[in-house]
Amino acid sequence: MFFQEDKQSIIDNAFNAYTDLIGGKPFTIAWAPGRIEVLGNHTDYNAGTALSAAIDLGLCFCMAPSSQSYIRAIAIDLERTAYLNTFDDLKVPGAKWATYIKGVFYHLQRHTKQTIDEVNCTFSSSIPIGGGLSSSAALEVAAATAVTSLLSLNVEPKEIAKICQKAEHQFIGTNCGLLDQITSIFGRENGLIHTDFQTLEISDVTLPPDIDFLVVNPHVEHNLADSPYNERRECCEHATKQLNELLPYPVNTLSDVSLEDFEQVKHKIDKYAAQRATHIIGEIDRVAKGVQAAKLGDMEAFGELLYQSHQSSIDNFENSCPELDHVVNAARNAGALGARLSGGGFGGVVIVMMYADRMQTVMNDMEEELFHLDIHPDLIRTTPSAGAHIIL
Ligand code: GLA
Numbered sequence: 001m002f003f004q005e006d007k008q009s010i011i012d013n014a015f016n017a018y019t020d021l022i023g024g025k026p027f028t029i030a031w032a033p034g035r036i037e038v039l040g041n042h043t044d045y046n047a048g049t050a051l052s053a054a055i056d057l058g059l060c061f062c063m064a065p066s067s068q069s070y071i072r073a074i075a076i077d078l079e080r081t082a083y084l085n086t087f088d089d090l091k092v093p094g095a096k097w098a099t100y101i102k103g104v105f106y107h108l109q110r111h112t113k114q115t116i117d118e119v120n121c122t123f124s125s126s127i128p129i130g131g132g133l134s135s136s137a138a139l140e141v142a143a144a145t146a147v148t149s150l151l152s153l154n155v156e157p158k159e160i161a162k163i164c165q166k167a168e169h170q171f172i173g174t175n176c177g178l179l180d181q182i183t184s185i186f187g188r189e190n191g192l193i194h195t196d197f198q199t200l201e202i203s204d205v206t207l208p209p210d211i212d213f214l215v216v217n218p219h220v221e222h223n224l225a226d227s228p229y230n231e232r233r234e235c236c237e238h239a240t241k242q243l244n245e246l247l248p249y250p251v252n253t254l255s256d257v258s259l260e261d262f263e264q265v266k267h268k269i270d271k272y273a274a275q276r277a278t279h280i281i282g283e284i285d286r287v288a289k290g291v292q293a294a295k296l297g298d299m300e301a302f303g304e305l306l307y308q309s310h311q312s313s314i315d316n317f318e319n320s321c322p323e324l325d326h327v328v329n330a331a332r333n334a335g336a337l338g339a340r341l342s343g344g345g346f347g348g349v350v351i352v353m354m355y356a357d358r359m360q361t362v363m364n365d366m367e368e369e370l371f372h373l374d375i376h377p378d379l380i381r382t383t384p385s386a387g388a389h390i391i392l
Contacts (some may be wrong), residue, residue, distance in 0.1 A: 004380060005126045007031070007058065011391060013124035014060040022120045026062035028150040032388040033058035033135035034144035035183035036213060036351050037342045038192055039309055040287045041279065042317065044177025046236050047198040047253035048284040051205060051291070052179060053213075053384035054187020057133060059072060059125035060391070061142035063150050066120045073101050074122040080356025086116050100136055101143045103167025108144060111163055112153045128378070131217050132341075132348025136172075137180030140164035143283075145388045158200055171173060174224045175233050179302050185388040198255055205294050210256065212356040213384075214363065216331075216339075218323040218370070218377040220347035227346040232317065236280060239273035254280045279316035283309060303353050308349075310340035319345030326351075326373050327366070335364035346392045 011029065018026045033054040040050025047227050064071065071084040082098035086106045092098040118257045123142065125133040142162045147153065155163070161181035166178050176328050182195050182202065194207040194347050236254055244251035245267045251257055254277055266274045269308045293302040294308045313320045325342045327350040331339035335358065342351040362381050369375060 003352050004057070007056065007060075007126075010058070010126050011060045013076055014062045014122050017074060017124070017207065018053050018062040018064070018120075018122045021074055022072070022122065024064060026122075026392070027064040028390065029063070029140045029392040030061045030146035030148050030149065030388065031058055031391055032061070032138040032145060033187055034127040034135060034138050034188060035180055036133065036215065036382065037179060037183075038351065038353075039290045039305060039339070039340075040179075040285070041283050041313060041345070042177075042236070042308060043255070043287065044179040044195075044197045044278060044317075045175070045233055046240075046255055046280045046284075048255040048280060048294070049193045049194060049196050049287045050179055051194055051287055052183040052187070054183055055133065055191050055215075055382045056385045057126045057382070058385075059123055059127060059135070059138040059142045059379070061123040061139075061146045062122060063074040063119055063121040063146040066118050068387060071101070071105065071117060072120045073098055074120055076124040086154060089170065096172070097139065099138050099171050102169065103139045103171030104143050104164055106171075107163045107166045108147060108153065108155065111153060111159070114150065114151060114153060117149060119147065129218060130221070133215065134343070136163065136168070137184050141181055141184040141324050142166060145390065151361055158182075161185055163364075164215075165244075173230075175230050176186075176224065183387070185387045187385060189386045190260045190384055192294075192319050192384060194287070198253070206289055207294055208297055208299060210356045210360050212354055213382050214352040214354070214359065215342075215380040215382050216327045216350045216352060216366070216377045217348075218327055218350075218375050219313060219319050220321055222322045223226055224344045227344065229344050229346070232276060232319065235272055235276045239277040240271060242273055243277070246383060255284055258279055259285050261326070275291075275303060275316045275318070279312045281314070282312050290357040299333035299337055299353075299355075303336070306338030306340040306353060307332065307349075313341055317345070321345075321347060323375055324348070324350050326370060326375055327377065330366040330369040331362070333369060334362040336362050
């Protein structure tokens with residue numbers, strides 16, 4: 001069962017906790033959403049493309065200056081308080097959530113040369129933690145949005161995304177791409193964003209208004225820092241090097257290789273490298289086809305690409321798991337347009353796309369089929385929503 005708290009009650013939680021536990025009122029309140037990855041799996045760090053959306057689950061971050069020479073952060077939902085500084089690059093012992101905040105402030109401070117040390121903050125979130133909806137990117141982006149506003153730091157939004165990514169690499173140890181942060185910042189209401197990670201160009205992709213998304217969380221543990229995420233990234237880099245030696249043009253990233261060229265040479269590279277590259281190059285191709293299908297309003301074709309993407313996760317990237325596969329099968333059996341794992345994989349969530357008027361039937365049928373497999377997921381209806389913004 002998933003109780004979806006609305007945005008206003010999350011804001012109230014963060015605000016009231018600020019006045020109750022810290023005293024006074026926050027000077028700045030920022031909101032950053034979670035995200036769904038609709039197509040383009042693991043393409044971001046391969047300089048490929050992806051289609052994604054910010055969602056209506058998000059995180060509210062309240063902040064004001066303090067007279068103490070440290071940062072006090074309160075995670076309301078976890079009932080935890082941490083005291084941080086930004087003069088060293090050590091993790092906050094026993095508090096991963098606080099390490100995210102510290103990492104972001106540390107890198108913002110280095111980037112802007114402005115000291116970030118005397119602030120109080122509280123935050124609350126409606127995004128399930130570790131559920132594959134980028135709860136951590138929302139925390140990073142919300143913290144960065146709040147502090148840049150409070151201290152009038154002049155940092156471009158794309159730079160904020162990169163700073164958050166740096167924090168994740170250095171402080172957490174996940175060598176993630178930029179998908180989560182870019183989507184949390186640039187997501188837009190009622191539509192997808194298309195990001196080219198080579199150029200960081202972002203454009204809107206409109207879907208017909210009768211399309212709805214469902215997030216299905218079968219509760220498989222998901223922690224990218226402990227998963228084979230970094231190993232997959234290294235394998236893609238290895239494939240890139242091998243392809244560079246085989247193809248007559250420079251291959252700096254897998255996005256430099258067309259599907260046709262790859263087909264000609266893939267048997268000449270290592271087995272795993274070939275499998276992982278098949279997924280990435282295939283995903284980039286599916287994103288391009290998805291953009292075309294969306295332009296034509298052909299949602300059956302678009303949905304089929306989602307199913308293909310999931311199959312490729314199973315066959316090539318090996319980042320799915322039986323629970324996610326059952327969910328995708330149940331979605332297909334229930335007549336959904338498309339379904340696939342969304343995000344890093346190795347657990348996390350499945351997104352299901354369907355016509356809005358089919359939502360209830362699809363949900364009922366899926367729940368019934370999964371119940372017989374002893375899978376009791378949370379089903380969360382979700383709508384593409386606006387990216388991070390200042391509320392106060
Ligand atoms: C995680 C990472 C992203 C991206 C996706 C997979 O969400 O944080 O950078 O690589 O996995 O597409």
